[in-house]
Amino acid sequence: xxxxxxxxxxxxxxxxxxxxxxxxxxxxxxxxxxxxxxxxxxxxxxxxxxxxxxxxxxxxxxxxxxxxxxxxxxxxxxxxxxxxxxxxxxxxxxxxxxxxxxxxxxxxxxxxxxxxxxxxxxxxxxxxxxxxxxxxxxxxxxxxxxxxxxxxxxxxxxxxxxxxxxxxxxxxxxxxxxxxxxxxxxxxxxxxxxxxxxxxxxxxxxxxx
Amino acid sequence: xxxxxxxxxxxxxxxxxxxxxxxxxxxxxxxxxxxxxxxxxxxxxxxxxxxxxxxxxxxxxxxxxxxxxxxxxxxxxxxxxxxxxxxxxxxxxxxxxxxxxxxxxxxxxxxxxxxxxxxxxxxxxxxxxxxxxxxxxxxxxxxxxxxxxxxxxxxxxxxxxxxxxxxxxxxxxxxxxxxxxxxxxxxxxxxxxxxxxxxxxxxxxxxxx
Numbered sequence: 283x284x285x286x287x288x289x290x291x292x293x294x295x296x297x298x299x300x301x302x303x304x305x306x307x308x309x310x311x312x313x314x315x316x317x318x319x320x321x322x323x324x325x326x327x328x329x330x331x332x333x334x335x336x337x338x339x340x341x342x343x344x345x346x347x348x349x350x351x352x353x354x355x356x357x358x359x360x361x362x363x364x365x366x367x368x369x370x371x372x373x374x375x376x377x378x379x380x381x382x383x384x385x386x387x388x389x390x391x392x393x394x395x396x397x398x399x400x401x402x403x404x405x406x407x408x409x410x411x412x413x414x415x416x417x418x419x420x421x422x423x424x425x426x427x428x429x430x431x432x433x434x435x436x437x438x439x440x441x442x443x444x445x446x447x448x449x450x451x452x453x454x455x456x457x458x459x460x461x462x463x464x465x466x467x468x469x470x471x472x473x474x475x476x477x478x479x480x481x482x483x484x485x486x487x488x489x490x491x
Numbered sequence: 492x493x494x495x496x497x498x499x500x501x502x503x504x505x506x507x508x509x510x511x512x513x514x515x516x517x518x519x520x521x522x523x524x525x526x527x528x529x530x531x532x533x534x535x536x537x538x539x540x541x542x543x544x545x546x547x548x549x550x551x552x553x554x555x556x557x558x559x560x561x562x563x564x565x566x567x568x569x570x571x572x573x574x575x576x577x578x579x580x581x582x583x584x585x586x587x588x589x590x591x592x593x594x595x596x597x598x599x600x601x602x603x604x605x606x607x608x609x610x611x612x613x614x615x616x617x618x619x620x621x622x623x624x625x626x627x628x629x630x631x632x633x634x635x636x637x638x639x640x641x642x643x644x645x646x647x648x649x650x651x652x653x654x655x656x657x658x659x660x661x662x663x664x665x666x667x668x669x670x671x672x673x674x675x676x677x678x679x680x681x682x683x684x685x686x687x688x689x690x691x692x693x694x695x696x697x698x699x700x
Binding site: 318319320321322323398401402404405406407408409447450451453454455456457458459461462464465469471474475478482486 | 527528529530531532607610611613614615616617618656659660662663664665666667668670671673674678680683684687691695
């Protein structure tokens with residue numbers, strides 16, 4: 283009987299933990315959906331709680347400040363990008379083919395509601411942001427991305443700084459293209475811009491600057 | 492006496508017209524300043540009127556809807572860009588030097604509060620926007636920009652569509668770099684990214700794709 287009770291305690295704890303985890307994820311989902319449909323303006327604690335179907339105190343429990351909630355979106359955005367480029371197809375074939383697939387997969391990520399919400403958060407909080415925290419976050423992200431890129435392009439001889447610049451250049455171009463497609467939804471020849479981006483990436487991977 | 496009165500009427504009309512013009516400009520100034528300091532969230536009609544030191548009905552008189560006010564920011568952004576590249580120094584020297592100056596001047600524009608406010612407006616209104624109006628605006632802008640670029644690079648043999656793609660690629664890269672410097676204010680080697688952008692522009696101007 284003691285054993286059974288103890289088991290129950292364990293399973294209850296487990297269930298609570300799982301629920302806690304999913305509440306946190308639901309809050310992030312709600313925040314992204316809210317920003318996508320109604321803009322950053324709409325992302326009040328009350329509405330996030332409503333959309334996530336949790337109480338406002340649950341939101342407060344998981345995210346002591348709004349800045350923490352926004353950081354969670356940035357972190358998830360980063361995690362999803364790493365997951366997207368964790369693709370065996372990126373590990374074989376010619377350099378050009380791998381670079382092309384890398385750009386195409388990245389572009390898919392940049393078109394997601396999550397990435398658009400991330401840009402909107404960055405723009406909206408640019409004067410109020412706690413810069414140090416976000417910078418630490420991006421330093422860590424930069425290291426992880428560089429490791430992944432070294433796995434994908436093992437022939438690349440660039441040092442860390444030059445490799446980081448290749449990644450940043452590619453990221454910068456795709457971010458700009460994302461903003462441009464919002465201004466100009468009829469933008470023609472997206473494929474052409476992605477090919478330019480791929481070619482530039484190949485040139486940079488081959489030639490240290 | 493009649494003459495004098497008529498003169499007065501003219502000068503009063505002129506003064507009112509000037510005031511009207513400046514109220515409109517003051518409202519746009521206020522909107523940009525408000526977005527810069529407090530974010531898009533803060534851009535209510537009431538606060539814009541306060542910051543512009545005009546009445547709310549004056550705001551309403553000049554901008555029947557918020558969308559009109561946002562379009563005015565985009566239009567001013569475009570006009571300032573054209574003014575910035577209306578620079579005699581862009582009309583002489585080697586192609587590489589002209590491209591370099593074009594990128595440097597453009598970058599100055601992209602770093603302005605006006606351009607940052609423009610990106611923030613685009614991101615914040617992406618689901619609610621009256622797309623047709625903005626697209627017409629950008630079609631018109633594209634034509635003006637292409638004319639200016641033909642004056643700067645008369646040796647360029649590209650057709651309109653290819654030339655538009657060169658401009659868009661350059662714009663896309665600089666927009667992305669702008670967003671990146673907001674995420675990463677310590678971003679090193681901005682000069683290096685601008686040189687990459689210039690080199691890509693030179694290659695595109697010389698080689699039809």
